[in-house]
Amino acid sequence: MLPSQLSDAQIEKKKKRRGGKKEQLKRQRRQERETLGDNMDHDDTEAVDEPAFETRNAGAKGLGLFATRSIEPGERLIEESPLFILPKQDTMNAAIVESFMRLRSEQRAAYLGLSSYTTCAAKTQAEAVETSAAEDGATSLPDVGDSGPPIGYPAEQVDRRICASDVQPLPSSFDIESSCKSPNVASGSGDPILKESDKLELSKSESTTTVLPAPQARVDIPIWNVDDLKEALQATTNDSGTRSGVDRVGDTADDGDQQDRDSDMCEITESLAARVVNIWRTNSYMLDDGITLDSAGVGLSASRLNHSCVPNVYTAYNSTSGCMTVQALKPIAAGDELCTAYINGAAKLRSERHAQLSMWGFTCTCIACADGRDESRRRNIKTLMAKVEGVKQQMLEGHADLPVAQIEQTVGDLLDQAALMSDEGLLGPDLADVCCMLIGRREEAGALQSSGFGILLRSYGIDNPICIAALQAGDLDEA
Numbered sequence: 152m153l154p155s156q157l158s159d160a161q162i163e164k165k166k167k168r169r170g171g172k173k174e175q176l177k178r179q180r181r182q183e184r185e186t187l188g189d190n191m192d193h194d195d196t197e198a199v200d201e202p203a204f205e206t207r208n209a210g211a212k213g214l215g216l217f218a219t220r221s222i223e224p225g226e227r228l229i230e231e232s233p234l235f236i237l238p239k240q241d242t243m244n245a246a247i248v249e250s251f252m253r254l255r256s257e258q259r260a261a262y263l264g265l266s267s268y269t270t271c272a273a274k275t276q277a278e279a280v281e282t283s284a285a286e287d288g289a290t291s292l293p294d295v296g297d298s299g300p301p302i303g304y305p306a307e308q309v310d311r312r313i314c315a316s317d318v319q320p321l322p323s324s325f326d327i328e329s330s331c332k333s334p335n336v337a338s339g340s341g342d343p344i345l346k347e348s349d350k351l352e353l354s355k356s357e358s359t360t361t362v363l364p365a366p367q368a369r370v371d372i373p374i375w376n377v378d379d380l381k382e383a384l385q386a387t388t389n390d391s392g393t394r395s396g397v398d399r400v401g402d403t404a405d406d407g408d409q410q411d412r413d414s415d416m417c418e419i420t421e422s423l424a425a426r427v428v429n430i431w432r433t434n435s436y437m438l439d440d441g442i443t444l445d446s447a448g449v450g451l452s453a454s455r456l457n458h459s460c461v462p463n464v465y466t467a468y469n470s471t472s473g474c475m476t477v478q479a480l481k482p483i484a485a486g487d488e489l490c491t492a493y494i495n496g497a498a499k500l501r502s503e504r505h506a507q508l509s510m511w512g513f514t515c516t517c518i519a520c521a522d523g524r525d526e527s528r529r530r531n532i533k534t535l536m537a538k539v540e541g542v543k544q545q546m547l548e549g550h551a552d553l554p555v556a557q558i559e560q561t562v563g564d565l566l567d568q569a570a571l572m573s574d575e576g577l578l579g580p581d582l583a584d585v586c587c588m589l590i591g592r593r594e595e596a597g598a599l600q601s602s603g604f605g606i607l608l609r610s611y612g613i614d615n616p617i618c619i620a621a622l623q624a625g626d627l628d629e630a
């Protein structure tokens with residue numbers, strides 16, 4: 152029977168039935184979501200119709216991303232393949248330039264459209280810092296070693312899934328100072344001739360040795376390693392294949408593709424190379440797949456995220472899809488800026504955070520950095536974190552038989568730490584780590600355990616291997 156042949160009553164009945172079915176489907180989806188974790192308010196694999204954010208002027212910060220509608224915690228806002236990914240290596244500068252040259256021309260144009268600390272409005276601030284440092288007789292901005300790109304979780308290896316007795320030990324946290332090279336705030340201006348003062352600082356490891364420079368020891372040979380670069384460029388033009396250690400996401404490397412790329416090869420000057428490296432240092436993220444942090448990448452959209460010490464989004468990496476993801480950590484209102492944390496600043500006081508952030512050439516003015524802000528919470532987090540770290544070290548060193556009183560004390564410290572972190576608005580994976588360390592202490596941890604997994608889901612998304620593993624391990628059922 153055609154719909155036109157139905158009586159009004161029959162049509163009405165059909166509508167109701169359809170409505171009922173819709174409701175049933177909705178209920179079913181709700182139930183499925185609840186089974187996955189009671190803290191996951193949003194199905195992050197669902198397609199979002201309305202754009203959630205726009206790129207616009209963020210004043211002194213340059214460009215930024217702003218919510219165009221209200222955003223739910225756990226909502227996926229960005230999912231993109233990085234333009235290129237690089238594992239941490241000793242000859243980082245050369246690898247960056249080499250990877251850039253392998254991009255297609257439109258990708259190169261997009262990459263060069265990204266800001267570097269020298270092209271943002273913050274440049275003036277950075278110069279001011281440098282000038283005042285020089286006036287004070289200080290050498291310059293802090294030098295922080297080599298090879299790591301700047302943004303992202305400063306942990307060399309974070310295993311969120313290790314479980315050991317009542318307290319879950321995590322590997323000792325990684326020191327960003329020993330993994331990142333200091334940006335040269337005066338370099339990469341795009342001038343056709345690279346002035347002496349504009350040259351990139353050369354890390355020791357870039358030139359000769361694999362030993363990372365001491366964090367505070369400024370490398371006083373501010374020269375671009377021309378030989379290293381020339382060698383890399385030479386190799387790039389000679390070598391038609393992908394060189395080891397340099398990866399191109401989505402590169403199928405078939406012949407046609409390779410030919411396209413070869414005909415697309417660009418001329419590189421030292422000045423352009425310096426700019427390319429500075430853009431990398433300003434915009435690359437450590438790719439956090441929840442397990443290791445050994446590679447970094449630049450995503451075009453994620454690159455527009457500005458920093459906040461109280462971030463409302465988290466930038467992660469899905470090693471299965473090869474995509475960077477950005478998800479909301481908390482409810483975000485229309486008009487709010489989306490901000491991620493460039494550093495792991497939970498246990499750092501404002502001065503410590505600012506010293507680290509000066510690598511990007513700006514002074515943070517987020518709510519946690521406001522003048523006169525009480526820092527006691529961060530100070531307490533720092534103290535507790537150090538205490539827990541001490542116990543974790545003891546456990547890692549094989550002191551499995553810790554006195555019961557010490558374990559109880561540590562559980563109490565973890566609970567306090569989690570409460571302080573959430574009061575401070577720090578709702579990312581580092582809080583999940585604290586909560587998840589309390590697995591096996593159901594009574595004390597209670598809701599905390601569930602929120603630990605809820606945070607993982609919110610930060611990474613249910614399609615991320617770290618969440619799939621937690622689901623398979625039954626941890627999410629527990630939550």
Ligand SMILES: C[S@@+](CC[C@H](N)C(=O)[O-])C[C@H]1O[C@@H](n2cnc3c(N)ncnc32)[C@H](O)[C@@H]1O
Nearest residue numbers: 212213214266268271273455456457458511513
């Ligand atoms: C990854 S980019 C972010 C996007 C950038 N604002 C743009 O216009 O493309 C990093 C740079 O943005 C600026 N920036 C990021 N967060 C900032 C903040 N909280 N305050 C001031 N400048 C910030 C700094 O210049 C930094 O080097």
